[in-house]
Amino acid sequence: MLGGAPDISIRDRRRLSPADVRPPQVSRTLAAPIQAPARREQRLPLLVVGIVLFLGSELMFFASLFGMYFTLRARSAGLFPPPDIKVDSTRLLFTSILVASSGTMQMAVHRIRQGNVASMQRWIWLTLMMGAVFLGGQAHEWLSLPFQISTDAYGSAFYTMTGFHGLHVFAGLMVMLVVLGRAAAGAYSAEEHAGIEVAAYYWHFVDVVWIGLFSTLFIIR
DSSP states (O other), X not given: OBTTBOOOOHHXXXXXXXXXXXXXXXXXXXXXXXXXXXXXXXXXXHHHHHHHHHHHHHHHHHHHHHHHHHHHXXXXXXXXXXTTOOOOHHHHHHHHHHHHHHHHHHHHHHHHHTTOHHHHHXXXXXXXXXXXXXXXXXXXXXXXXXXXXXXXXXXXXXXHHHHHHHHHHHHHHHHHHHHHHHHHTTOOOSSOOHXXXXXXXXXXXXXXXXXXXXXXXXXXX
8 A cells, every 4th residue: 555545456457447546526526417507587577468468459449449430431421530620730749749758758768777766767757747748738629629529420530539549648647657656665676677668668559549540630631
Protein backbone atom coordinates (compact mmCIF):
# COMPACT_ATOMS: atom_id res chain seq x y z
CA MET A 1 0.00 0.00 0.00
CA LEU A 2 1.39 3.38 -1.02
CA GLY A 3 0.10 6.65 0.49
CA GLY A 4 -3.04 5.00 1.85
CA ALA A 5 -4.27 3.85 -1.62
CA PRO A 6 -5.43 0.21 -1.95
CA ASP A 7 -2.83 -2.21 -3.38
CA ILE A 8 -4.22 -3.37 -6.72
CA SER A 9 -2.20 -5.83 -8.75
CA ILE A 10 -1.52 -5.43 -12.45
CA ARG A 11 -3.87 -8.33 -13.25
CA ASP A 12 -6.68 -6.75 -11.22
CA ARG A 13 -6.12 -3.43 -12.95
CA ARG A 14 -6.72 -5.10 -16.32
CA ARG A 15 -10.08 -6.41 -15.11
CA LEU A 16 -11.31 -3.06 -13.82
CA SER A 17 -13.21 -0.74 -16.08
CA PRO A 18 -12.17 2.92 -16.42
CA ALA A 19 -15.13 3.95 -14.24
CA ASP A 20 -13.89 1.69 -11.41
CA VAL A 21 -10.51 3.35 -11.12
CA ARG A 22 -11.84 6.93 -11.04
CA PRO A 23 -11.90 8.70 -7.71
CA PRO A 24 -15.33 8.53 -6.00
CA GLN A 25 -15.89 12.29 -6.36
CA VAL A 26 -15.24 12.20 -10.12
CA SER A 27 -17.54 9.21 -10.62
CA ARG A 28 -20.42 10.87 -8.81
CA THR A 29 -19.88 14.07 -10.78
CA LEU A 30 -19.94 12.31 -14.13
CA ALA A 31 -22.91 10.18 -13.16
CA ALA A 32 -25.07 13.17 -12.09
CA PRO A 33 -27.49 14.23 -14.83
CA ILE A 34 -27.09 17.69 -16.30
CA GLN A 35 -30.27 19.68 -15.71
CA ALA A 36 -31.24 22.27 -18.30
CA PRO A 37 -32.50 25.60 -16.97
CA ALA A 38 -36.26 25.58 -16.55
CA ARG A 39 -38.16 27.61 -19.10
CA ARG A 40 -40.68 30.08 -17.80
CA GLU A 41 -43.91 29.76 -19.71
CA GLN A 42 -45.65 33.03 -20.47
CA ARG A 43 -49.39 32.70 -20.72
CA LEU A 44 -52.01 35.32 -21.35
CA PRO A 45 -53.84 36.29 -18.16
CA LEU A 46 -57.38 34.97 -18.02
CA LEU A 47 -58.60 38.54 -17.67
CA VAL A 48 -57.12 39.40 -21.07
CA VAL A 49 -58.61 36.29 -22.66
CA GLY A 50 -61.98 37.21 -21.17
CA ILE A 51 -61.95 40.75 -22.56
CA VAL A 52 -61.05 39.46 -26.02
CA LEU A 53 -64.06 37.15 -25.97
CA PHE A 54 -66.26 39.93 -24.61
CA LEU A 55 -65.16 42.37 -27.30
CA GLY A 56 -65.92 39.71 -29.91
CA SER A 57 -69.52 39.62 -28.70
CA GLU A 58 -69.64 43.43 -28.63
CA LEU A 59 -68.38 43.51 -32.20
CA MET A 60 -71.30 41.33 -33.26
CA PHE A 61 -73.69 43.64 -31.40
CA PHE A 62 -72.48 46.77 -33.18
CA ALA A 63 -72.38 44.88 -36.47
CA SER A 64 -76.11 44.28 -36.03
CA LEU A 65 -76.63 48.01 -35.48
CA PHE A 66 -74.75 48.80 -38.67
CA GLY A 67 -76.86 46.20 -40.46
CA MET A 68 -80.00 47.89 -39.13
CA TYR A 69 -78.82 51.28 -40.37
CA PHE A 70 -78.03 50.16 -43.90
CA THR A 71 -81.28 48.18 -44.09
CA LEU A 72 -83.26 51.31 -43.15
CA ARG A 73 -81.22 53.32 -45.60
CA ALA A 74 -81.99 50.89 -48.43
CA ARG A 75 -85.72 50.96 -47.69
CA SER A 76 -86.00 54.69 -47.02
CA ALA A 77 -87.42 56.98 -49.70
CA GLY A 78 -85.77 60.12 -48.30
CA LEU A 79 -82.17 61.20 -48.11
CA PHE A 80 -80.00 59.20 -45.80
CA PRO A 81 -78.55 61.04 -43.95
CA PRO A 82 -80.58 64.27 -44.23
CA PRO A 83 -78.92 67.23 -45.98
CA ASP A 84 -78.48 69.19 -42.73
CA ILE A 85 -76.53 66.34 -41.09
CA LYS A 86 -72.91 66.72 -42.12
CA VAL A 87 -69.40 66.91 -40.74
CA ASP A 88 -68.79 70.25 -39.06
CA SER A 89 -65.98 71.61 -36.93
CA THR A 90 -67.68 70.74 -33.64
CA ARG A 91 -68.29 67.10 -34.50
CA LEU A 92 -64.78 66.82 -35.90
CA LEU A 93 -63.31 68.33 -32.73
CA PHE A 94 -65.04 65.92 -30.34
CA THR A 95 -64.20 62.98 -32.60
CA SER A 96 -60.54 64.00 -32.62
CA ILE A 97 -60.55 64.19 -28.82
CA LEU A 98 -61.94 60.66 -28.51
CA VAL A 99 -59.50 59.23 -31.05
CA ALA A 100 -56.58 60.98 -29.34
CA SER A 101 -57.64 59.49 -26.01
CA SER A 102 -56.78 56.08 -27.41
CA GLY A 103 -53.16 57.22 -27.62
CA THR A 104 -53.14 58.53 -24.06
CA MET A 105 -54.57 55.24 -22.82
CA GLN A 106 -51.83 53.33 -24.61
CA MET A 107 -49.27 55.59 -22.97
CA ALA A 108 -50.67 54.50 -19.60
CA VAL A 109 -50.04 50.87 -20.57
CA HIS A 110 -46.53 51.75 -21.69
CA ARG A 111 -45.76 53.46 -18.37
CA ILE A 112 -47.00 50.61 -16.20
CA ARG A 113 -44.90 48.17 -18.21
CA GLN A 114 -41.94 50.30 -17.16
CA GLY A 115 -43.08 50.14 -13.55
CA ASN A 116 -43.99 53.83 -13.38
CA VAL A 117 -47.31 53.72 -11.54
CA ALA A 118 -47.58 57.48 -10.94
CA SER A 119 -47.13 58.30 -14.64
CA MET A 120 -49.63 55.59 -15.56
CA GLN A 121 -52.20 57.18 -13.27
CA ARG A 122 -51.69 60.61 -14.84
CA TRP A 123 -52.21 59.25 -18.35
CA ILE A 124 -55.40 57.46 -17.30
CA TRP A 125 -56.74 60.63 -15.66
CA LEU A 126 -56.07 62.48 -18.91
CA THR A 127 -57.85 59.77 -20.89
CA LEU A 128 -60.80 59.90 -18.53
CA MET A 129 -61.13 63.66 -18.92
CA MET A 130 -60.98 63.40 -22.71
CA GLY A 131 -63.68 60.74 -22.67
CA ALA A 132 -65.84 62.92 -20.42
CA VAL A 133 -65.42 65.85 -22.82
CA PHE A 134 -66.56 63.62 -25.68
CA LEU A 135 -69.65 62.56 -23.73
CA GLY A 136 -70.40 66.20 -23.01
CA GLY A 137 -70.22 66.93 -26.72
CA GLN A 138 -72.58 64.04 -27.44
CA ALA A 139 -75.07 65.29 -24.87
CA HIS A 140 -74.95 68.79 -26.35
CA GLU A 141 -75.55 67.42 -29.82
CA TRP A 142 -78.53 65.37 -28.68
CA LEU A 143 -80.12 68.49 -27.21
CA SER A 144 -79.51 70.60 -30.31
CA LEU A 145 -80.44 68.21 -33.11
CA PRO A 146 -83.36 69.25 -35.36
CA PHE A 147 -84.94 65.79 -35.14
CA GLN A 148 -85.88 63.22 -32.50
CA ILE A 149 -85.79 59.46 -32.27
CA SER A 150 -89.42 59.31 -33.46
CA THR A 151 -89.05 61.77 -36.35
CA ASP A 152 -88.02 59.36 -39.08
CA ALA A 153 -85.93 56.24 -39.77
CA TYR A 154 -82.68 58.17 -39.69
CA GLY A 155 -83.54 59.68 -36.31
CA SER A 156 -84.29 56.24 -34.90
CA ALA A 157 -81.01 54.83 -36.21
CA PHE A 158 -79.00 57.87 -35.12
CA TYR A 159 -80.19 57.94 -31.51
CA THR A 160 -79.98 54.16 -31.17
CA MET A 161 -76.43 53.85 -32.48
CA THR A 162 -74.98 56.91 -30.78
CA GLY A 163 -76.88 56.11 -27.59
CA PHE A 164 -75.44 52.62 -27.26
CA HIS A 165 -71.98 53.92 -28.08
CA GLY A 166 -72.35 56.62 -25.43
CA LEU A 167 -73.24 53.94 -22.88
CA HIS A 168 -70.06 52.08 -23.79
CA VAL A 169 -68.01 55.25 -23.40
CA PHE A 170 -69.57 55.83 -19.97
CA ALA A 171 -68.79 52.23 -18.99
CA GLY A 172 -65.19 52.79 -20.08
CA LEU A 173 -64.92 55.83 -17.83
CA MET A 174 -66.23 53.77 -14.89
CA VAL A 175 -63.63 51.10 -15.61
CA MET A 176 -60.92 53.75 -15.54
CA LEU A 177 -62.09 54.93 -12.13
CA VAL A 178 -61.90 51.36 -10.84
CA VAL A 179 -58.39 51.00 -12.28
CA LEU A 180 -57.29 54.26 -10.66
CA GLY A 181 -58.71 53.14 -7.32
CA ARG A 182 -56.87 49.83 -7.48
CA ALA A 183 -53.69 51.59 -8.58
CA ALA A 184 -53.89 53.83 -5.51
CA ALA A 185 -54.11 50.66 -3.40
CA GLY A 186 -50.91 49.32 -5.00
CA ALA A 187 -52.52 46.60 -7.11
CA TYR A 188 -50.42 47.16 -10.24
CA SER A 189 -46.74 46.80 -11.07
CA ALA A 190 -44.51 46.14 -14.06
CA GLU A 191 -45.23 42.42 -13.68
CA GLU A 192 -48.93 42.55 -12.71
CA HIS A 193 -51.02 44.95 -14.79
CA ALA A 194 -53.56 42.84 -16.67
CA GLY A 195 -56.40 45.09 -15.49
CA ILE A 196 -54.85 48.11 -17.19
CA GLU A 197 -54.36 46.23 -20.47
CA VAL A 198 -57.99 45.10 -20.36
CA ALA A 199 -59.16 48.69 -19.88
CA ALA A 200 -56.97 49.78 -22.80
CA TYR A 201 -58.32 47.06 -25.10
CA TYR A 202 -61.88 48.10 -24.27
CA TRP A 203 -61.14 51.79 -24.84
CA HIS A 204 -59.46 51.12 -28.20
CA PHE A 205 -62.54 49.16 -29.22
CA VAL A 206 -64.83 52.06 -28.26
CA ASP A 207 -62.71 54.45 -30.34
CA VAL A 208 -62.68 52.21 -33.40
CA VAL A 209 -66.45 51.75 -33.22
CA TRP A 210 -66.94 55.51 -33.11
CA ILE A 211 -64.83 55.98 -36.22
CA GLY A 212 -67.18 53.56 -37.98
CA LEU A 213 -70.26 55.32 -36.60
CA PHE A 214 -68.97 58.76 -37.48
CA SER A 215 -68.24 57.69 -41.05
CA THR A 216 -71.62 56.00 -41.41
CA LEU A 217 -73.80 58.68 -39.85
CA PHE A 218 -72.13 61.83 -41.18
CA ILE A 219 -69.88 61.05 -44.16
CA ILE A 220 -71.36 58.25 -46.30
CA ARG A 221 -74.08 59.63 -48.55
